[in-house]
Amino acid sequence: MATMSIDAPGDRSGPRMMRLYLTSGLGLAGVLMLAGLSMRMVQAGWLHLGTLDFYSLLTLHGAGMITALLLCGMGGIWYLVRRETPMNAALGYWTYGLILAGVVLVLIATMVGKFATAWTFLYPLPFVNPVWPWWSTGAFLIGIMLITAGWTVWSLQILEALLRTYGGLRGALAWDVVFHPAAFKASGRKAPPAQMLPALVISFDGLFMSSAGMLLGAALLVHWVDPTVPLDPLWAKNLTYFFGHDIANFIIYLLLAFVYVGLPRYTNREWKTSAVFAIGWWGTLLFLLIAYFHHLYMDFAQPVGVQYVGEFASYFSAIPVAVVTVYGGLLLVWRSGIRWSLGSIFMYAGMAGWIVGGVGGLLDSSVPFNVRFHNTLWVPAHFHNYLLGASLFFALGWVFHRVEERGGRSSIATRWLVGATVFGGAALFIASFYVAGAAGVPRRYSIEPDPGPLLARTGSIGAIVLLCGLIVALVEGLRLWRAGQRAGQRAGQRAGEPAERGSLR
Amino acid sequence: MQSRILVSYSVLAAAVLAVFLVVALASRGPVEAQAAVQARGYAIRRWWFLLLVAVFAVGFAVTIPFFPYGKAQAAGEPAHVPVTARQFSFDDLPGVIPLGAHVVFDVTAADVNHGFAVYDPHEALIGQVQAMPGYVNHLELTFDEPGQYTVRCLEYCGLGHPVMQAKFEVR
Ligand SMILES: [Cu+2]
Numbered sequence: 056m057a058t059m060s061i062d063a064p065g066d067r068s069g070p071r072m073m074r075l076y077l078t079s080g081l082g083l084a085g086v087l088m089l090a091g092l093s094m095r096m097v098q099a100g101w102l103h104l105g106t107l108d109f110y111s112l113l114t115l116h117g118a119g120m121i122t123a124l125l126l127c128g129m130g131g132i133w134y135l136v137r138r139e140t141p142m143n144a145a146l147g148y149w150t151y152g153l154i155l156a157g158v159v160l161v162l163i164a165t166m167v168g169k170f171a172t173a174w175t176f177l178y179p180l181p182f183v184n185p186v187w188p189w190w191s192t193g194a195f196l197i198g199i200m201l202i203t204a205g206w207t208v209w210s211l212q213i214l215e216a217l218l219r220t221y222g223g224l225r226g227a228l229a230w231d232v233v234f235h236p237a238a239f240k241a242s243g244r245k246a247p248p249a250q251m252l253p254a255l256v257i258s259f260d261g262l263f264m265s266s267a268g269m270l271l272g273a274a275l276l277v278h279w280v281d282p283t284v285p286l287d288p289l290w291a292k293n294l295t296y297f298f299g300h301d302i303a304n305f306i307i308y309l310l311l312a313f314v315y316v317g318l319p320r321y322t323n324r325e326w327k328t329s330a331v332f333a334i335g336w337w338g339t340l341l342f343l344l345i346a347y348f349h350h351l352y353m354d355f356a357q358p359v360g361v362q363y364v365g366e367f368a369s370y371f372s373a374i375p376v377a378v379v380t381v382y383g384g385l386l387l388v389w390r391s392g393i394r395w396s397l398g399s400i401f402m403y404a405g406m407a408g409w410i411v412g413g414v415g416g417l418l419d420s421s422v423p424f425n426v427r428f429h430n431t432l433w434v435p436a437h438f439h440n441y442l443l444g445a446s447l448f449f450a451l452g453w454v455f456h457r458v459e460e461r462g463g464r465s466s467i468a469t470r471w472l473v474g475a476t477v478f479g480g481a482a483l484f485i486a487s488f489y490v491a492g493a494a495g496v497p498r499r500y501s502i503e504p505d506p507g508p509l510l511a512r513t514g515s516i517g518a519i520v521l522l523c524g525l526i527v528a529l530v531e532g533l534r535l536w537r538a539g540q541r542a543g544q545r546a547g548q549r550a551g552e553p554a555e556r557g558s559l560r
Numbered sequence: 561m562q563s564r565i566l567v568s569y570s571v572l573a574a575a576v577l578a579v580f581l582v583v584a585l586a587s588r589g590p591v592e593a594q595a596a597v598q599a600r601g602y603a604i605r606r607w608w609f610l611l612l613v614a615v616f617a618v619g620f621a622v623t624i625p626f627f628p629y630g631k632a633q634a635a636g637e638p639a640h641v642p643v644t645a646r647q648f649s650f651d652d653l654p655g656v657i658p659l660g661a662h663v664v665f666d667v668t669a670a671d672v673n674h675g676f677a678v679y680d681p682h683e684a685l686i687g688q689v690q691a692m693p694g695y696v697n698h699l700e701l702t703f704d705e706p707g708q709y710t711v712r713c714l715e716y717c718g719l720g721h722p723v724m725q726a727k728f729e730v731r
């Protein structure tokens with residue numbers, strides 16, 4: 056197999072940027088998975104950690120995992136947009152630097168300063184009887200704000216590139232594809248490729264989210280410096296979840312762009328920007344911003360009207376996913392003779408994981424059910440389902456897609472081994488959360504009431520199997536990468552032959 | 561109720577995985593042109609879309625009567641029980657609540673955000689509300705079953721959070 060790269064010709068900054076973001080993101084995620092496993096083992100009674108150590112680790116795990124997976128998605132989108140249009144690489148590195156500085160501060164605040172408010176840092180918890188030093192609160196808040204600043208720079212750069220390339224918001228949203236299809240076709244203009252829609256929607260919505268995050272951060276910092284300045288806890292909670300829900304939710308949509316690009320190459324089919332596809336993304340653009348109210352159902356002081364909006368938006372945010380993306384993905388695979396390899400398997404499994412997690416999320420976003428599940432382990436169940444069972448799989452699918460391009464495909468035994476351990480382990484791990492949630496076991500407990508400890512043992516076993524599978528996948532990925540390097544060298548020696556470009560079928 | 565939701569979830573999840581499996585297995589069969597697959601797929605997609613919209617619209621309408629907000633006003637003469645959550649206890653919670661009582665807990669917090677979640681004698685969560693400083697949230701519950709109930713804090717509130725609980729008896 057010679058080069059079948061889909062990199063833009065002559066572009067080195069795109070692939071480089073993506074490698075930097077993806078390896079950092081996945082590396083950080085790997086380390087934090089060990090932190091997650093140790094917390095589950097504490098709940099199982101298999102490991103002892105002091106309460107302060109447990110909750111500072113929980114704080115790091117939550118904030119860090121979001122950042123890690125976000126990095127994967129940001130680097131991916133940067134690369135995919137760079138394929139379509141010139142972009143300033145220096146800005147991409149500045150973004151990375153801001154986020155890195157933020158991560159370092161969060162690490163110091165939680166691991167040295169033992170800052171332990173969970174990632175939600177709900178006002179006024181950071182300031183009431185803190186057992187951690189004053190400076191660690193500031194370090195954590197500034198760290199989160201630096202990460203958010205990096206996100207803002209990224210959103211602005213992606214948005215600028217897309218608006219410049221596709222003729223403003225109207226072009227980038229594929230408006231004319233929907234409303235003036237004939238005239239659009241006749242004009243000879245290009246619709247944005249499928250993966251540009253998530254890039255646009257997320258960078259656009261991302262600016263609202265980061266404004267909320269910055270406003271909240273600034274308010275909390277003012278209070279940190281001068282505790283006589285009061286804040287309203289309900290106001291702070293709204294900003295916390297508008298910021299936090301969105302940033303966590305964006306990840307899956309960012310990484311989805313990998314599937315839009317990758318899956319067609321395994322099936323040798325096209326994923327086109329149709330009118331229905333564009334409208335689906337307009338729906339996502341709207342619903343992503345207003346669904347966050349479902350985090351405040353149990354705040355009865357919140358105006359009742361927004362509770363209705365929360366449930367409505369949560370339900371209807373599922374429609375674009377279920378009707379456009381995942382349905383489209385299934386159509387792409389149906390009778391396509393898809394080439395099954397670790398890359399395509401991870402992408403395909405990620406779509407299934409997304410829907411399965413979506414069902415769990417939808418149940419929880421129904422107010423009468425939220426009464427029974429709010430702040431129980433049902434909630435970690437559904438977001439681990441999304442982040443681990445979909446986002447991470449999309450990222451891994453893309454990494455394998457990259458190494459398979461030049462390094463070939465894994466043996467059928469390796470595929471079965473990786474699939475069984477990674478998917479089996481993840482399923483057991485996630486199921487332990489769902490069952491515990493249904494049994495009313497609270498989340499964010501260092502020691503759980505029964506049947507929490509029993510289920511934590513099951514979950515720990517699942518997590519260990521999963522981690523073993525990921526190690527096998529890592530070794531296999533490195534093997535394919537080195538095989539690709541060697542193939543690249545051989546191809547270099549035979550320079551002059553036309554490079555083969557095409558699908559991975 | 562929780563176990564029924566878990567069963568529904570499991571059935572739906574299994575159905576989703578079954579669809580993915582069928583589509584994956586079909587990829588081993590004869591290869592078809594994308595245009596042919598799309599022509600059929602888009603016809604089905606319209607019905608799938610309408611079905612989902614209908615399910616969500618009906619689901620939305622059906623859940624509204626079960627929203628827990630402002631029910632207290634409609635339901636006659638409840639007894640008000642003020643509760644103040646603080647790190648790491650529930651102040652003023654009575655030790656005994658009479659069987660059959662219709663109670664509105666007026667829940668607030670003295671320091672940080674807490675949760676106020678009531679577990680029945682079988683350890684099932686039957687109702688909850690956030691306890692917030694500066695706000696009073698009204699949680700309405702009727703106690704038709706005797707036994708020992710547990711109240712747990714479900715909002716992370718500091719290092720004592722996992723031991724923040726109280727008990728009362730319904731008799
Ligand atoms: Cu608490």
